[in-house]
Amino acid sequence: MRKKGKAFVKEIALERIYRLFELADKAFGKENSERANRYIELALKISSRNKATVPAELKTSFCKKCHCFLKKGKNAKLKKTDRWVEVNCKQCGTNFKRQLLHKE
Ligand SMILES: [Zn+2]
Numbered sequence: 071m072r073k074k075g076k077a078f079v080k081e082i083a084l085e086r087i088y089r090l091f092e093l094a095d096k097a098f099g100k101e102n103s104e105r106a107n108r109y110i111e112l113a114l115k116i117s118s119r120n121k122a123t124v125p126a127e128l129k130t131s132f133c134k135k136c137h138c139f140l141k142k143g144k145n146a147k148l149k150k151t152d153r154w155v156e157v158n159c160k161q162c163g164t165n166f167k168r169q170l171l172h173k174e
Contacts, residue, residue, distance in 0.1 A: 076121075083120035087113045091128050094139045106139035126170065133159035134166040 094109035110132045117124050130148060132140055138161045140146035147158040154167045 079120055080122045083116050083122035084125070086116050087122065087124060087128070090116070091131055094131075095141070098139050098141055098144070103139065103145075107137065110137055110139050126168070129168045130155050130157050133157075133161060133164060135159065135164040136162040138162075 090109045090113035094106040094113075097103070097109065098106040113124070114132075114137060116122065130140070130142075130146075132138065133146075134157075136159065138145070138159065140157065140159060140161075142148045145160045147160070149156040149158075150170075153170055155170060156165065156167055158165050
């Protein structure tokens with residue numbers, strides 16, 4: 071099989087998304103939350119341009135509304151149920167739910 075076309079583009083996009091979330095986490099750890107938020111914006115842009123969905127495990131790492139980087143225990147509250155993770159963004163006060171697509 072040849073690795074070309076849309077699937078390949080998606081794979082690259084996904085790698086970049088993971089990388090950007092990693093960078094966001096590091097920047098946030100250094101208390102540079104503005105930079106962290108920019109990484110998230112970039113990741114979301116890549117995601118929408120390449121039709122690559124942000125992986126489920128990363129979907130609780132940013133706010134659905136204000137798109138800021140969220141860290142459990144820092145600027146976000148996470149509450150897990152069987153099928154959902156309830157996220158509370160302390161930056162803008164939004165509550166949203168994320169479906170758990172994978173088993174833990
Ligand atoms: Zn928010």
